């Protein structure tokens with residue numbers, strides 16, 4: 001389906017994956033706290049292979065309490081799509097690919113063309129739109145491709161095999177394997193479903209497969225990465241930020257994932 | 269643009285009503301929506317399902333509900349007013365029609381638990397009732413603001429064995445209750461059916477709920493003919509929150525010559541002031557700001573306190589087949605008193621929006637002597653305390 005060379009997000013992730021490295025993609029909320037651009041830079045420097053940046057939406061239906069709270073605070077602090085994207089343009093992330101995650105109404109309101117162009121102009125290289133399933137992706141994806149953006153798609157534990165194939169055919173950047181049936185949030189125990197969906201995604205696609213939703217500790221990341229190519233770490237990082245930790249705390253958490261992952265897979 | 273003759277039939281394969289509708293949900297929920305669509309289409313074509321639903325609506329729900337001609341009110345307004353009495357349904361509103369159908373469907377799909385959002389509490393009470401009837405578990409999400417203003421309905425749901433979860437996020441009203449119900453459903457979809465309360469949400473809900481409410485309009489069409497000497501009403505009016513009682517009513521009259529009017533709360537007028545967008549699984553019209561953040565609706569009636577509207581109404585409005593008016597809280601309270609005084613009916617505040625619009629338009633856009641059908645979507649017991657508060 002992707003009749004175009006992969007975008008920069010996919011190119012970077014594929015190259016590292018093919019090089020034997022496990023992929024680490026932290027998520028943070030744009031506009032959460034005044035020093036959030038510094039958090040972004042610190043996280044990129046601490047070993048992220050790409051960084052996912054949320055643009056807050058008033059009705060985040062797939063998010064649990066942590067990211068809901070972050071959305072509320074970001075919006076109260078005056079975060080608008082325009083401001084967040086402008087900050088991304090000026091952040092120094094040393095070439096780390098940036099992926100924006102937002103709900104479709106934010107894109108629809110701005111206009112798909114305008115949003116795709118403005119993301120690309122700000123150096124963003126991909127988008128995740130969780131309420132835009134593969135069946136509804138076409139018009140956005142055309143704009144995204146034209147702007148050089150990858151569009152990451154989600155695959156869920158309940159996705160049947162035939163549908164998983166269809167999703168894998170449309171996704172670019174990476175394939176986001178949803179680890180648990182449920183909203184974003186920390187989980188103390190790693191769900192069986194995370195390994196199962198990772199395995200099915202790997203079978204269905206040659207794209208980098210990253211597991212997200214519920215990945216909370218470096219140890220869980222290691223277990224997942226025995227099957228998957230990497231992990232997305234969201235609520236575990238956002239909770240730290242909500243608790244008042246700044247760039248150093250964020251870098252420490254991301255650094256710990258990086259270190260444990262690299263150690264576990266260095267000889268693999 | 270859709271030809272008028274094609275309105276209120278099948279949505280497109282992707283669940284579109286014109287440019288509205290669709291299925292904008294996270295991947296985790298897509299298979300569940302697909303399963304529901306398949307199950308509904310099979311059931312709807314199955315005479316034994318239709319027979320059982322019909323039997324329950326009659327013997328348990330109290331259908332058919334009558335059409336009442338309002339002589340004293342008619343005289344006062346210079347119109348001929350007919351009410352479709354959905355307030356006489358078991359549990360006091362049209363919501364039961366939808367819920368009995370969805371609960372039957374859930375049972376057929378092997379689900380043992382129902383979750384639902386509720387605004388005024390009427391849909392929550394109806395869902396709790398169906399869950400009790402079928403021996404299912406039930407959790408109802410309700411905005412904390414609504415929990416406070418509809419205390420009695422919370423107690424009713426508890427008596428019926430349901431768990432009511434107050435929702436503290438966002439505006440703490442209906443839109444947030446929907447978010448929270450979706451969040452529950454993502455985690456429980458294997459055992460749980462989301463019993464959505466209006467003609468909204470991802471495909472197939474807007475279609476499914478309209479079909480389950482169609483009985484309102486179809487009954488009313490033939491009942492009106494008896495009263496009006498084989499004629500249809502000139503105007504058909506219903507209040508609109510998400511739009512289910514209006515959609516059910518309009519479905520019976522869309523191919524008639526009647527003027528169709530949906531009436532929104534002035535503080536929640538998605539047709540009046542909304543902008544196309546995608547929220548709660550559907551493309552429709554929503555109150556939203558420049559950035560696409562959804563605004564809070566504000567109305568005296570919790571059941572209409574929703575910043576969006578079902579996608580089929582957006583289509584009907586754009587196509588010019590239905591028009592959408594508004595009523596303010598003050599007009600609604602006056603309409604409540606008017607109906608009580610002239611007809612001995614204590615109405616829910618939601619359908620009072622329809623009545624308030626009729627009162628305002630009588631002799632203006634409604635010519636004197638017109639026959640007007642209003643769907644009395646619910647009874648007022650739940651609102652009496654609120655009206656008392658506003659009388660002080």
Ligand SMILES: Cc1ncc(COP(=O)(O)O)c(C=O)c1O
Nearest residue numbers: 390509510511512513571618646
């Ligand atoms: C009596 C009554 N009428 C109308 C509504 C609004 O719903 P809808 O627009 O789906 O008919 C409600 C919702 O709670 C209600 O309780």
